[in-house]
Amino acid sequence: MHITLRQLEVFSEVLKNGSTTQASQVLALSQSAVSAALADLEGQLGVQVFDRAGKRLVINEHGRLLYPRVVALLEQAQEIEQLFREDNGAIRLSASSTIGNYLLPGMIARYRRDFPSLPLELNVGNSQDVIAAVADFRVDIGLIEGPCHRPELVSEPWQEDELVVFAAPGADIFSRPISLQSLAAAPWILREQGSGTREIVDYLLLSHLPRFTLAMELGNSEAIKNAVRHGMGISCLSRRAIAEQLELGTLVEVAIPLPALKRTLYRIHHRQKHISNALRRFLSYCTEETD
Structure with a gap:
């Protein structure tokens, strides 16, 4: 069965207007096209949906059964058209x-x-x-x-984004001047491999250290911030990720002897x-x- 929305629309307009002539004017179709669409619909259903009384078409029991379902389908089709006309996609x-x-x-x-x-x-x-x-x-x-x-x-x-090295207030890293050597000696708490932050930290920062001590890898920034806050090591994250803690003073930025760690998102x-x-x-x- 290949019933089309056009056939159902023709059926609905013929019912409302009582003739194929009036329906053709509403739908901007020729009368022969309306009659053909209605005949195709009845042929696919295997029943007549109108009784023919001269030139008049009178809905019968089959048409009355069909009509509410046609109205529902046409309304759903209009909703679909409206949905995408307004660009409301998920x-x-x-x-x-x-x-x-x-x-x-x-x-x-x-x-x-x-x-x-x-x-x-x-x-x-x-x-x-x-x-x-x-x-x-x-x-x-x-x-x-x-x-x-x-x-x-x-x-x-x-x-654009900026990465900053940070530590807990009073961390050992602040007990002497910050150098590449002191950074290398500090225990680092880093994001896991596969993280974009880790890739950039490896490239922009850790590649400049003679060596570095990896104390821990963690899968999210919140876990890293908490570990650093409890004095377990130092780290490097986006300034956006630690902005609140820097403002409160629960974490402190480490001024490193390198250019600003800038990256593009x-x-x-x-x-x-x-x-x-x-x-x-x-x-x-x-x-x-x-x-």
């Missing part, structure tokens, strides 16, 4: 932990104030998790803490991914602008 987003935990909440809050009912799904993991999700089309857009070199993905600079999507208007609209909220 958005699936994946972000690495620093971005997902410290940058996106405020951005999503601004978006939610304007579009409180639109569906939005956010998954947070490390950068390799995000890249895999984008490559597999499990999410529409990924936000990561370093470049991505997979050929099937498009990687675009998104925002990236937005990635699959080359074959269609960037819808709904997605572009959401991305317009993904800035650090405040109200």
Whole structure:
């Protein structure tokens, strides 16, 4: 069976107008096209839905049974058209932990104030998790803490970020002048391999040390901050991740004898991914602008 929405629309208009002539004017079709669509519908159903009384069409018991279902289907079709006309598609987003935990909440809050009912799904993991999700089309857009070199993905600079070395107040690292040697001797608490932060720390910072002592690897920034706060070592995270603790004085920045540790955050999507208007609209909220 291949009933079309056009056939159902013709049936509904013929019923409401009582003739194929009037229905053809409403639908902007020829009378012969309306009659053909109605005949096709009856042929597929195997029953007549109108009784023919001269030139008049009078709905019969079959038509009365069909009509409420037709109305429901046409209303659902109109809802679908309206849904995409207003660009109300569901958005699936994946972000690495620093971005997902410290940058996106405020951005999503601004978006939610304007579009409180639109569906939005956010998954947070490390950068390799995000890249895999984008490559597999499990999410529409990924936000990561370093470049991505997979050929099937498009990687675009998104925002700038600064990493800072930090320790607990009164930590041993502050007992003598900060040097590359003292940094190398300190116990380091770092993000796990696969993290965008770890990759950048390895490249921008640890590669300058004659050696370094890895005390612990942890899978999220909150665990690292707590470990450092309890004097278990020093670390390096995004300034955004420790801004509150620096302000409160529960963590202290370590001024290192190296250039500022700057990095670029990236937005990635699959080359074959269609960037819808709904997605572009959401991305317009993904800035650090405040109200």
